Amino acid sequence: MSAWVRALVSAAICCQLWLAPIVLAVVETYEFSSPELELRYHQLSQELRCPKCQNQNIADSNAPIARDLRVVLYEQLEQGATDEEILAFMVARYGEFVRYRPGVDRNTLLLWAAPGVLLILGAAGLLSHFRQRRDSTANALTEAEQAEIDRLLREPRA
């Protein structure tokens, strides 16, 4: 019986894992005139941030404003707007905030620079740590200690 239960549980878990990425996005049907437009729609709607529910992109959000922005995005794509034009349109109305990849300016400089700066700081820290350890003689063994270790290692195990 327990085998049955286990099989059922694992089947349920598998189903959930399989469904998880699908249920994230809002279900809507747009008729695109070309698959290339549809691809750009998906890319842009994931890159644009919902102004109302701030930690979601407009593809995942059910907020009315996100729905409106998806309609605008769809219409502009069908009218032949470039990605830059669409992003400029959104930024003019909602500020750099609507982009998950904002342009580099005074406000976002820290955001953009932080990963590089932290990486360099971390690398410098590690380097100095290892260099210190190699140069340090504080932990070096005296001759007597080394002899003791050698003796212990040679000793047959009980």
Add this chain to the structure above:
Amino acid sequence: MQAKKFIPLVAFAVLAGLLFRGLSIDPTDLPAARLGQPFPDFDQPELKSGRQISVSALAERPALVNVWATWCYSCRVEHPYLLALAEQGVPIYGLNYKDEPVKAREWLSQLGDPYQLNVVDVEGSVGLDLGVYGAPETYVLDATGRIAHRHVGVLDEAVFQRDFSRWFPMVAAAVVAADLKGVQ
């Protein structure tokens, strides 16, 4: 060598400081992208008269532009205060945002009408051009017709005195408070 021991403590203190600062930051307080720009033009019907109006209809300045809808509970909360402001001579234009005009007219006849006029924006296109992301929102249109300030959420006495009063010197703090009681 001794100083090194304190690195984790200092790092923790800095992190704690940042997190504590974060507690008092309002994440809904977004910078309005339209600040300093002229109010975007539109061609929409007016709520009561039904005639087509454009941005030139918002002629009295400085003025408030209040984004509202009958589906918005907070708009009902701030409505009495808008009536009090209108009583004090503050010109208020309404943007009836993604609403049903029939319901909106009903609301105004039942609760009172603080607006000079109302721009009907069923589709939300004027709101989109303005950068509106919900209701209520209230904008200040300065003497030159530019957007000088945006407030997201309920407009009340405290917010008005803090952020809006410099454009509307005719509103005296105590008078508005007394008036508000009368309305309620």
